[in-house]
Amino acid sequence: MCGLTTKLLTYHIVLQFANLGIRSPCTDTDGMLIVSSFRGILMAPPCFQFRKSTASVMQSLSLSVLLAACFLIPTSRAQTWCGKYYDPSKMPQSQAPPPGGAFSIPSASQTPLLAFRCVPAIKPYLAEDASSSAAILIDSPVVYSHIQGAEAITLPSGSLSNAGTLSVSVSVNGKVLANGAVPLNVTAHEISFNLGDLTPQVSPYNLSCQATYSGGSSSSGSPQVFSASSSLSFLPNPTNGGVTKMNLRTGALLAKPANGQGSYQPVFPIGFYTEFQYLAANLSLIDELATQGFTIVHPIFESTPSQASVNEVFGRMQQNGLYFMYDMRYDYQNAANVTAQVNSFKSWSNLLVWYTGDEPDGSSDPLDATSTAYDLIYNLDGYHPVSLVLNCQDYYFTSYAAGADIVMEDVYIIGANVNTSLMFNTPCTSTYGDCGCDNCSPIPAGLNDALPPANASSTPVPANSGIGSFNDVSDRVTSFLDRMQAVGWERTKAVWSVPQAFGGVPGDRYWMRSPMGQEWVVITLLGINHGSLGAISWSDPTPVDIKGNASALALALPTITPFLFDATAIRTNYLVGGVDVAVWTRTNETLVVAINTYYVSQAVNWNDVHVDGAGAKGVFSVGSAQTTSGFALNGVGSAAFVLPTSTLVSSNSPKESSSSGVRRTLASGYMVMTMVVIFGSVLFVS
Template identity: 30%
Template sequence: MWTTVFSVAAGLASLPLTHAFNNPPGVDIWCGKAYRASNASFNPGGWFEQPSYSSTPLLDLKVRPRMSIYLETDAKGSLLVDTTVSHIVGDSLPVQARTNYTDHITNTTFTTTSELFYLPQRTDGGSATRIDHRTGMLSYIQNQSVTWTPIFPYTYYAQWSLYWDTNTSTLETFASQGYNVIHIVPTGTLSETPFPWTTFDPYLTTSDKQNLHLQYDVLFDPTNLTRLTDQVTHIHTHPSLLLYYTADEPDGKGNPLNSTRLAYDLIRSMDPYHPVSLALNCKDFYYEEYASGADIILSDVYPVATNTSWSTVYDTPCNATYGCCGCDDCRGEFEDISDRLDQFYEFDAVVGWEKVHWGAPQAFGEETFWTRYPTAEEEVVMVMLSVNHGAMGTVMWDYPSSDGIERITRELGPVVTGEVFVGFLEEGVRRVGVVKGAGRVDVAWWVVEEEGRALVSVVNLNYRGTGEVRVGLGGVRVAGVEKVLWGGEGWDVKDGELVREGLGGLEAGILVVDLV
């Protein structure tokens, strides 16, 4: 096997890195745009190209295995079949006028392809992680178990040199605060070559004992596949490994367009048991090229306490073709987060792939573009707004944070990692709710029809309170409130809708309801 792996690595190393940016020589860019006052604006390019509108309906047929991988011990599997009718992507549908007549019925055949990964059960002590393509939920097995456990990853990025490297007891402290994943950013001595495994291995052992799963940051250098090979060789059988993380804002930095895909292909050739993730910073800069190198995409959107139209660092304006304000093409509102997630899902639909998306809520401040830390209430809004718009995990940047943020995220942790919340995200169908009586109130439902129950997440994006709000969902009637997982009480049911006399400023609520 390893002879094959090294042959693959050598083959990938021989592939040229692709650069295709519009900046003149010597002009620094972020998200493809000049940002220094000494440089002029130009068209950065890289914008996602939408297909032309088709006046006739199209069948966007997709067929794929429900799970990203199956093991030989899995007793059954299933396929997901999507037959979406679109005017953007797909194959032409035969259209006939509706009239009464006798005709011969004929069949029209549509074809598509997919991949199925059917792998041996692990016997080397390693874990396995799979993605549910219906929901985006991750689940894992460890220690040769045959039972998959779902997980909603909830954690922070934490830099090695700023927190972890003092002692392995930092892992025990971190786990005790309710987080279920660790993302150790390899700064300081972890960025050295060769990698200091003798220093790092005790942390891996401790993570096992604390049941902390690893989002392992390989610190990928596009010009050094040998280092990546060493990292994966050492870590791929570790029982706490949940997934890999290969690139932090490669689109902002202007990494070679095929760099993320090169890393992805190498990792998958060595370890098909774990998915790959990366974080994107730009609103719309070669999304398809960079996102092709991961199964899971994190969105770095940091809208709190920053001027998004004028760069306080570089003294330039910020717009679609110029400037860097720390939050690319943002308005400085919470909706920047939900808009980015919605946009990426729309891109995915056009490309025809199924990416999982996570949030990366802002948990820092008092530096560069950001004048203060978010408040505790703002932090919860950013976390739950991400979840409402399809984020199936959150990794906040970064830890340690302010006292207020650390307190509130400790309190929220048992809720979003708990069995009830995770169960609804795993089994339910996420739908956008309807709100009456107030603007900028974001609502999502996860309906489990078989149980006659739903999870409802309500987030007030206003800094001021609201009057009476009514929360509903088309075709669904609420019978009663079963439980409030987060937020205030006071929810009633009227005419099949949830009703509250008012929401506090930046209030978030998570409820379990019974349906009629």
Template identity: 30%
Template sequence: MRMYGLPIIPLTAFELLAGLVTSQETGNHPEWPRWCGKAYQPQYPAFDPGGEVVEPGAAPGGPLLHIQLQPRYSIYLESENQAEFIVNAGVSKWHGQPWPYLDSPATAPQIDFTISVASTSETLVSGRVLANTTGNLFTFDLSRLKPTLEPYVILLSGGGGSGGGSGGAAVAAGGATENVTAKCELMFLPEKKHGGSVTKLDHLNGGFLFRSPATGGAFEPFLPFGYYASCDNFLCDGGYENKVRAYKDLGLNSMVSLTRVRDSRPTYKYLDELDMRYMYDLRGSYRNLTAVAEQVSVIRDFDGLYSYWGADDAVRRARSPRPDGHQDPFDLLPKARALIRKLDPYHPVSVTLNCQNFHFGEYTAGADFIMEDVYPIGINTSTLSKWGTPCNQTYGDCGCDNCQGNVQDVASRLDDLARYEEWLGVWPKTKAHNPQTFFGEGYWSRVPTDHEEVAMNALAFNHGAKLIASWVWPFSDGLGKVMGDFSLAVARSPVRDFLVSGRPARVDIAGHKLLDAAYWVRREAQGQFQLLVCVVNGGYEPISEDVSVFISENLRVEGMESVVWGNASWTPSALHDDDYVRGAVIKIHNQSAMSTNMATFPASSML
């Protein structure tokens, strides 16, 4: 969702014509003004907007074996010697194929498989995985492949092995299992000829790896943290150098740049000088492949480029008195992404979702990662909207689609997106959060407080987000400072490395429904680990009593290393089961209202 009053990038006459040619909209009643597929003006009735992802019916005959295959990273370069495949052998109610003993997966036959190149049948990996396991990594030698700008089609094929308990014994005795298959693409690219940056996405944990002259030519974990950066009064201003420097000095490390390179080339060169990394905006051009090609051909070799902003599902049109979204044909972003990949396979493409559940699968099909717009603070969910209509699943626009109007909407939306991927049976994509740092337009009665702002960002991390891009700069110097302070705390090592290279383990805290807790684990050396723990009190009342965060790993926590954020106090201890120490518990004391607390702890293995 985008505020109307902000300037749009001027379109050429050709681009305007191309937009008209491709303006066919999707969903029900495209002839009416709609937002997220729903009518929002009182002269139009409510109707089913369609496009919902719903939970599939369970497969008859019990759970299924769902084999999935992906390369560890979205791209590999010819300067690299080795690569990895990820093999998932999950148990699913909806997707996959029959497999013996999945009601008790520990007794199910193991899966023996080979991974090969489709065009040559050359085997890259032979391996074995257990049923009901995911994230299994298998290394192979890249010297067996030639770098190319075209993706390799990779095939996994296999069947039941003899291990895995009674099911494996049955296979060894002549029992039958079905053959298993999976397919993916592998990008093994030549080195870039003209310099500039390269970005990888981690298909295991979701994070970004970034390489540029500023990193010494080595890939490093990257947690983008910043704003959408306006052209007016910022990037296109005559004093842009001082303004960009002041933005960086806040502690922010990235932006989504809302100006075209042909109009602001000196600005982009200055961003490169400062190592201010940016996502390049193609949202206004993706419907016109000629405009996409013109821009990508120029910006692709700049040092600070880390990705492209491809499209929104239902973007608000700037300078419009109405929120009518594009709701464009589903094939537009896949076509744009295919062209971008042809011109620049070294950087990923994003899509932004304003809608809670409107053709999720179709709109995300052409994206490498997904950003969500959840702007819940100060919205009116209890009475009529600014348009005089109620807001619900089938009607109205209140500024945040199907939101409750609290910070928990951020966590709920990220959980929704992950759930849709599971229901659709697709590999999960990297997620990003676009925080609210504005108010007005008849939707938002106030700006978020500093504490609400930090809480929404921390909730995004707890629920798997790997990128923060707030709408919009310049707007509020006060929120800019707290965003910069939080960026300095989380977007640099060591916290960055937890958030980028790991996955949050969620912790349910009984009796406190507004507490949201998660932790990350990093291996430091043999038997030595580090923990990052984040607890968000998303309520407007303090919590004075001790709250226990249980670490469900075989770890012993040995004191506290550092406080990352917040003013609560922490006490680690062992978790006992009778006389047996089976893990760790970390107690947090005296949490303020609407507060975020993060800390790191050293730990060691108990195995």
């Protein structure tokens, strides 16, 4: 990155000078670039560090001009990314301190613990919902890990299914709102309450839940008591603009159509980041995005647009049924700018979510910066959730994620050397270096089936080949969800993905090529298979092959997402050779999504994933063929099938650890267990 924070294209610094009327860049005594503009100070990692790029803008600015601009900017301070130094001329690897900030994995417990938790089913409820059903969700998992709020529980001998129930009382601001009996070891058990007992208000209510358990015998002989707290948002109806609710049963967003007319429906956001002026210069691009099946656009403001231009672009999105994410990456630490922008844009009916920190962990923004912005936005609005994206694999996750309802991940493996920095000729380790994919692992030694065609070899692939592995995408989503479970956020926060849709720009030393269209699908579906509920790619314009495959998936999603957003569906994950499979089982239907992470053909039998395959109907396909006994996937091919739910069949296929907070079924022979797994350890089993 030359002159701007992460995700800013290095060549945009020159555009910024022109667009913002900046006379010339200068540096402070520590070599940090200071940009005098409404955006304030922009921290500047070393020149030539290209992190993201789009070909269309590069075509309008020659690389020689860019490099000349970079040479003008001294950078004497040793820089870090994800807390790790990467430039040996500023900080030799031998002298570099470790980054710190690693997530503390909860310790195991030899005795059972109750992780009692409660949240409202919907955030926010509105005054207009007062006559509708409302509920509090109770989670009562018996766990063997010291996750947030887990307390010792004495249980009778025998199965948990016969261990009795919790007597739960729900209070708001000290007033009892509802009571109910809740089984032990369940998730999302609903206790209904009457919203009419409350008065809509701007500030959230304090929600308190108390559980009494008499099934076991405590040392004192008295009932065991557990407590949990949360907040309940019950807002006045908005005077104008739309509302985005979160269904905390599933993490799905609920919104009215982009024009504000109609009922609330689940939204799966799929679309691209794109520069605002790119859209403003050709409004028909917005029409095209809608026709291609995308549901959302994430505009980035590299300059201050006119109000007329804003009205044209966002109005055109609204007409086409497209939502937008409002990006405040440059301003989220400036309270005055945040206030002005939230007040200016909150009335748009197609505003879906706010967006604050753009890789704040990478640039080591103040640890409380995202939370400060989050609180301010909720004070100003409260009707739309807040999102951000984290780039680091494990760097102060809890601090940065605290400031969002939606935490996005951006793992970019295609065209990257994940072992060696080509920019600085250093290794990338857990304590040093920046390879564009933080703490990512290469494909395993000898696994030639996972080699992209450009890297095909007749000899076994060595260890530390530097060739990125698709597993890092699914691992990142899973680890984010695991951490949320550990700190008690599994219901109040969701994970989205930022699939890679760029690479191969001349001069880029991080990503030597862009993904093929089928690789983009693999990356996107891996996120979905492991719990991601949104896909906003960096960035558009993108290669035609990616756009075509992305459109095909977007158009197929309305058939797929009802399974993702069904609170009763059970997701099971399998690994069959190199094929990542997720199965969502509902009462009458089953969804199977399969992704070949190898570059050679792979076959999967239906019984490998515990379904008999009768009546299977393909709803999405990129390089697949269905047979009576299963299906085959070409290299990096993907497919989705819907079939009638039937009796599980035996399988010896390995099952992957599930995303935290998601119920899943594992079969061993014909014995079925339901469990939640976190950090590789079983939390609860029934």
